[in-house]
């Protein structure tokens with residue numbers, strides 16, 4: 175099948191690629207843009223390994239066609255750090271051993287980022303809900319909750335008083 179030119183906004187940059195028209199966002203990110211941080215799991219919408227953010231909202235890239243997202247901003251795990259500065263979630267996941275094999279981690283980080291972008295004081299229930307679609311076979315989740323908690327605390331510490339939610 176002939177490839178078609180496709181323009182996407184990914185991690186703050188506009189990218190134009192020639193891609194198979196039937197390819198999913200997951201395939202385009204990994205195979206055409208080389209952003210292999212987004213993981214290829216079940217391809218059935220069940221594991222969450224392929225989660226990316228589209229305009230800040232977690233989306234399963236294995237079930238999304240690039241044509242569905244138009245000019246929306248896509249954030250992958252490669253876009254979390256700001257230059258050499260890791261996102262607080264990345265640091266906390268490393269410190270709390272919240273990543274073991276790491277296969278679920280990119281999707282988990284992005285779901286957690288979406289949560290912390292909305293509230294910097296999430297309850298355990300809100301955390302559970304935010305990562306409900308991200309399956310982890312290794313950690314038992316406790317370390318993941320503790321890492322999200324720690325990242326939230328660090329984000330709160332940097333916020334000006336009065337801006338906390």
Ligand code: FES
Pocket residue numbers: 213214215216217218219220221222223224225234235236237
């Ligand atoms: S690879 Fe998309 S949900 Fe499993």
Ligand code: FES
Pocket residue numbers: 272273274275276277278279309310311312313
């Ligand atoms: S760290 Fe292995 S699946 Fe989550």
